[in-house]
Amino acid sequence: MISFFIKRLLLLIPVFLxxxxxxxxxxxxxxxxxxxxxxxxxxxxxxxxALAAKYGLDKPLYQQYAIWLGNALTGDLGDAIIxxxxxxxxxxxxxPHSLSLGALALLFSTVVGITAGALAAIYKDSWTDRLTMxxxxxxxxxxxxxxxxxxxxxxxxxxxxxPVSGARSWDALVLPVLTIGLGGxxxxxxxxxxxxxxxxxxxxxxxxxxxxxxxxxxxLRHVLRHALLPVVTILSLRIGWILxxxxxVEFVFARPGLGSLLITSLNQRDYPVVQGALLMLAxxxxxxxxxxxxxxxxMDPRVRERIK
Amino acid sequence: MALLSVQGISVAIGALCPxxxxxxxxxxxxxxxxxxxxxxxxxxxxxxxxxxxxRIGGTITKGSIAFDGRELIGLPEIxxxxxxxxxxxxxxxxxxxxxxxxxxxxxxxxxxxxxxxxLSATTAKARSLDLIAQLRIPEPEAIHRAYPHQLSGGxxxxxxxxxxxxxxxxxxxxxxxxxxxxxxxQAQIIQIMVELVRDRGLALMLITHDMGVVxxxxxxxxVLYAGRVAEMNGIGEIFAEPKHPYTRELIRCIPRLGQExxxxxxxxxxxxxxxxxxxxxxxxxxCSNAQALCRDEAPxxxxxxxxxxxxxxxxx
Numbered sequence: 001m002i003s004f005f006i007k008r009l010l011l012l013i014p015v016f017l018x019x020x021x022x023x024x025x026x027x028x029x030x031x032x033x034x035x036x037x038x039x040x041x042x043x044x045x046x047x048x049x050a051l052a053a054k055y056g057l058d059k060p061l062y063q064q065y066a067i068w069l070g071n072a073l074t075g076d077l078g079d080a081i082i083x084x085x086x087x088x089x090x091x092x093x094x095x096p097h098s099l100s101l102g103a104l105a106l107l108f109s110t111v112v113g114i115t116a117g118a119l120a121a122i123y124k125d126s127w128t129d130r131l132t133m134x135x136x137x138x139x140x141x142x143x144x145x146x147x148x149x150x151x152x153x154x155x156x157x158x159x160x161x162x163p164v165s166g167a168r169s170w171d172a173l174v175l176p177v178l179t180i181g182l183g184g185x186x187x188x189x190x191x192x193x194x195x196x197x198x199x200x201x202x203x204x205x206x207x208x209x210x211x212x213x214x215x216x217x218x219x220l221r222h223v224l225r226h227a228l229l230p231v232v233t234i235l236s237l238r239i240g241w242i243l244x245x246x247x248x249v250e251f252v253f254a255r256p257g258l259g260s261l262l263i264t265s266l267n268q269r270d271y272p273v274v275q276g277a278l279l280m281l282a283x284x285x286x287x288x289x290x291x292x293x294x295x296x297x298x299m300d301p302r303v304r305e306r307i308k
Numbered sequence: 309m310a311l312l313s314v315q316g317i318s319v320a321i322g323a324l325c326p327x328x329x330x331x332x333x334x335x336x337x338x339x340x341x342x343x344x345x346x347x348x349x350x351x352x353x354x355x356x357x358x359x360x361x362x363r364i365g366g367t368i369t370k371g372s373i374a375f376d377g378r379e380l381i382g383l384p385e386i387x388x389x390x391x392x393x394x395x396x397x398x399x400x401x402x403x404x405x406x407x408x409x410x411x412x413x414x415x416x417x418x419x420x421x422x423x424x425x426x427l428s429a430t431t432a433k434a435r436s437l438d439l440i441a442q443l444r445i446p447e448p449e450a451i452h453r454a455y456p457h458q459l460s461g462g463x464x465x466x467x468x469x470x471x472x473x474x475x476x477x478x479x480x481x482x483x484x485x486x487x488x489x490x491x492x493x494q495a496q497i498i499q500i501m502v503e504l505v506r507d508r509g510l511a512l513m514l515i516t517h518d519m520g521v522v523x524x525x526x527x528x529x530x531v532l533y534a535g536r537v538a539e540m541n542g543i544g545e546i547f548a549e550p551k552h553p554y555t556r557e558l559i560r561c562i563p564r565l566g567q568e569x570x571x572x573x574x575x576x577x578x579x580x581x582x583x584x585x586x587x588x589x590x591x592x593x594x595c596s597n598a599q600a601l602c603r604d605e606a607p608x609x610x611x612x613x614x615x616x617x618x619x620x621x622x623x624x
């Protein structure tokens with residue numbers, strides 16, 4: 001198990017390098033120049049060049065990349081050009097907001113999604129199943145930012161149950177978590193339902209019935225347990241989606257966080273911040289898949305066997 | 309009184325009627341062979357006896373199944389569940405897929421005695437280890453901890469037999485227990501199973517298409533053909549003096565040592581399809597003795613000089 005963990009970590013190194021290169025390239029290929037945002041419109045080309053030299057923007061791209069990556073590996077993500085602070089500080093300040101939002105959205109997707117999917121599978125073709133499936137269809141087709149606006153209109157503006165925006169108190173998390181999490185609920189519920197119905201047709205389930213095991217026990221202890229294997233895979237891939245969703249949703253709810261930071265910086269062409277934030281997101285996605293693999297190995301002895 | 313008495317059961321799955329008037333009984337301590345080609349309704353009969361027919365979308369439309377004097381048809385599911393695994397146990401056809409792949413072998417055997425005998429986890433484990441050893445599996449402790457994918461097919465089938473014995477049932481239904489296994493271990497598994505069943509005085513309903521297995525293990529035989537009973541008799545009588553032409557053909561199909569090369573032939577024709585059973589005796593298109601009567605009228609299962617057979621011309 002430990003050798004598996006180390007092997008998977010080592011495999012992340014080439015992925016990390018490729019992703020960092022990609023992030024660097026994308027950011028620098030986007031038209032626009034951060035220097036333009038720093039200087040007055042009537043600044044002379046000499047003033048601009050001096051500023052560019054100050055931030056290392058006059059060097060060839062490959063050199064800029066090497067310097068950035070080298071520093072990033074030591075934890076130094078450079079200084080923000082517009083915000084004039086170390087990027088690492090900005091990220092450290094915003095990350096907890098994004099993490100609590102992401103973790104809660106993931107938890108919400110998991111718990112509600114699995115429960116809904118399991119109920120739909122157990123009471124297949126009943127009204128429970130049909131209602132769940134309809135909600136799932138809605139949940140997976142409605143875009144997050146639009147859903148967010150609707151939720152704000154209903155629960156914040158009309159009913160006044162939750163704050164419209166910000167992150168000053170815990171109840172400000174409810175609507176953003178719902179907005180990001182509902183799509184996940186739909187996905188998890190759908191995967192759980194199908195996986196349970198597929199497992200229920202297997203020979204060993206018939207054997208369990210032949211052993212006289214009560215049906216609810218078969219569903220929960222055996223069928224659901226099998227259905228959770230694909231759900232874990234989906235969830236580990238979903239981490240990236242949730243973080244991506246957080247970008248727009250943080251913006252809609254005017255919450256601090258990595259997403260808001262990213263969008264603001266992107267509009268100002270603040271390269272170091274954009275690069276740093278994207279790199280953090282990429283690392284989070286990589287760690288998410290790693291976590292998924294580990295959970296899967298813990299749950300399925302056949303996976304453990306394959307690793308050996 | 310017979311331990312299990314199946315009287316004239318007919319089964320419907322949708323518009324199809326795969327079983328018609330199947331009748332047989334099993335006494336305590338008796339091994340009954342249920343023989344027939346694929347599609348003859350053997351496994352379906354097992355499902356009826358286990359009370360699992362609704363799980364595959366079938367219903368019993370006629371007849372009665374009495375176990376230990378109690379009618380099983382119409383019994384509430386919760387009552388059936390108390391019989392399943394406790395008094396009637398199943399040994400399934402495919403050991404490779406019949407164990408839960410992500411649960412340890414031991415836990416799957418323990419489950420039965422914990423559920424039906426109310427044993428504690430420790431006593432259940434001791435009992436399972438004892439059973440594993442009785443099935444001549446080396447290192448019971450290691451096997452108890454193992455997962456199904458770490459075991460061979462033969463080992464898995466022994467585990468399934470252990471599972472079937474775990475709650476001391478009165479009747480075991482074994483549905484082609486060796487079909488999925490290598491020929492080399494088939495005989496071994498049958499031998500161990502029969503030995504354990506005889507030692508404990510249990511009744512066994514052994515479903516097979518292999519007349520060799522029947523000869524090796526059974527006291528009595530029921531021959532099924534296209535969803536109906538063709539013949540039923542004691543093991544000696546059926547081999548010495550088969551009453552139904554289908555039984556005769558089945559016996560003729562057993563390969564024998566010193567047989568002329570090329571002389572082993574199958575039964576001509578094919579098993580009729582369930583959607584298109586022939587009128588009259590369902591064996592008539594393949595029977596060398598078929599007369600006009602056979603095509604018009606289905607023969608009833610009647611007492612012959614010994615046993616029962618469903619053939620108009622069994623005595624000629």
